[in-house]
Amino acid sequence: MTTQAQFESRWLAYARKVMTVPCGCECDRDTSWPGYIGKDYELGRVLLVGAIHNAPVLRNSGIFEILPDIDAFKRSPPGEQDHTYLRIVRNAYLAAIPKWATYPNIDVNGNKRLITNTVWARMLSLISMFQVPLEQIAFTNLAKCALPSKSRWPIEKARIKKHETVTPLSALINDLEPRYVLIAKECSGLPELLKLPSAPPIPRYCNNMTFTSESEFFMTWKRNDAATYLRDRDGC
Numbered sequence: 001m002t003t004q005a006q007f008e009s010r011w012l013a014y015a016r017k018v019m020t021v022p023c024g025c026e027c028d029r030d031t032s033w034p035g036y037i038g039k040d041y042e043l044g045r046v047l048l049v050g051a052i053h054n055a056p057v058l059r060n061s062g063i064f065e066i067l068p069d070i071d072a073f074k075r076s077p078p079g080e081q082d083h084t085y086l087r088i089v090r091n092a093y094l095a096a097i098p099k100w101a102t103y104p105n106i107d108v109n110g111n112k113r114l115i116t117n118t119v120w121a122r123m124l125s126l127i128s129m130f131q132v133p134l135e136q137i138a139f140t141n142l143a144k145c146a147l148p149s150k151s152r153w154p155i156e157k158a159r160i161k162k163h164e165t166v167t168p169l170s171a172l173i174n175d176l177e178p179r180y181v182l183i184a185k186e187c188s189g190l191p192e193l194l195k196l197p198s199a200p201p202i203p204r205y206c207n208n209m210t211f212t213s214e215s216e217f218f219m220t221w222k223r224n225d226a227a228t229y230l231r232d233r234d235g236c
């Protein structure tokens with residue numbers, strides 16, 4: 001059985017690759033974000049996958065404060081800064097995720113309102129039903145850079161396509177051996193682009209609070225998937 005240390009070692013190789021191998025899009029000139037692996041990932045093994053960061057929401061979460069630490073990790077020989085990097089990234093993501101799930105926004109009339117229908121709100125409600133804390137998940141985006149929230153899908157898809165050539169999701173799934181994969185995106189051509197293996201776990205695609213790609217209600221499939229997941233995990 002794969003241990004937490006082995007999962008972390010594979011994750012670190014993935015993170016280093018995301019941050020150092022040129023992908024051909026804007027994040028080569030800025031910072032790319034591999035994501036996060038929880039300190040108890042081996043217990044839950046749930047992999048959550050977003051499409052791409054929302055640029056202003058990313059910046060406002062305060063996560064840019066760890067950029068000097070990320071740079072130190074990138075410059076260090078493999079192994080030297082691993083534990084420090086994992087600790088700093090974990091703290092930063094655990095602090096930022098609630099700010100990505102709910103955040104204030106100014107509407108067209110200049111009124112401040114709280115945005116709650118977010119990808120992270122859905123992810124948090126899902127793992128809550130799975131009885132899996134954030135410490136037991138891993139999270140990554142298909143494209144590791146950031147775009148404004150109103151970006152058009154063709155632009156997003158072009159970014160995803162470039163990142164898939166360097167760090168394909170199928171390889172990460174192979175490394176992390178997740179019991180469950182949620183891809184929080186549902187757009188035409190995405191499954192064909194990702195070329196994921198047809199063996200379990202079959203990823204769920206969901207970009208909508210109400211329906212999944214199978215046209216089921218979010219509440220229904222979430223409950224059904226949680227029951228299956230808990231039965232498999234706990235062996236009863």
Ligand SMILES: [Zn+2]
Nearest residue numbers: 023025026027
């Ligand atoms: Zn890129």
